[in-house]
Amino acid sequence: MPVADALKLTCTACGQANRVPASRLGDAPKCGVCGAVLVNGEVAELDAATHDKMTRGDSLPVLVDYWAPWCGPCRAMAPEFAKAAKVLAQEARLGKLNTDQHQEISARAGIRGIPALILYRNGREVARLAGARPAADIVAFVRQHAR
Template identity: 50%
Template sequence: MADPLQIVCPHCDAVNRVPATRLADAPSCGACHKPLFAGHPAPLDEERFRKHLRASSIPILVDFWASWCGPCRMMAPEFEAAARELEPNLRLVKVSTEEAPGIAQDLAIRSIPTLALFRGGKEIARQAGAMPARQIVAWARGAAA
């Protein structure tokens, strides 16, 4: 049997060990008992983002956005819809470049919205600009393959 995956709870940030074969069984966090996947992007600050990036066994799709950005606000419900389709195989998170400027600077985020896909703590793909949910899903699945 394969080693269990490490899944970081989007609520309390506890690291949970979940067998890959059980991802689709709606696993709950061993610490806070909330669902590990709720079909919603998790809003993360800089510290939480770095923990998820460091500890997660599944790919993480990040929406870098800002509250003043019109296209970001337009894409928010599309990213939410993509989360319902892509979880539990990917973790979807939102990082505000206003609240986490250090991350935006470290990753050279030049425009928003920007989607970045990470696997094993490393960026593997990036796409700038607002997209509809179906395009987000197709892009993320293709990039994660």
């Protein structure tokens, strides 16, 4: 497969980097190591290592929701974020990072309030959005900034 046609996707289950043909995104590609589905329209719960691998190396845009369990607006937005993940399944990957458990990443990302959404593409931050949002706003935000 030519390099131009291959997408690099980090497995959210085991952290392994995988190469997937762009034309196969709709076929539920699986991780070559653990067999987990790589593109499934679900929100992934991220740990520090997976967060860093995805945001620095994945070919598809990655939208991370920085949240905490005690945050009411974060909990209220969770179902909307999940709806957006389903809509954006083949356009972007969505993940959540608990800022209480991963304070060093929150500090490095400059998170000052939650929920905070940061969109990464090609290893860098391209846009951020503060506050709880409905699914339609999340989808529009990704589509506007992911190109």
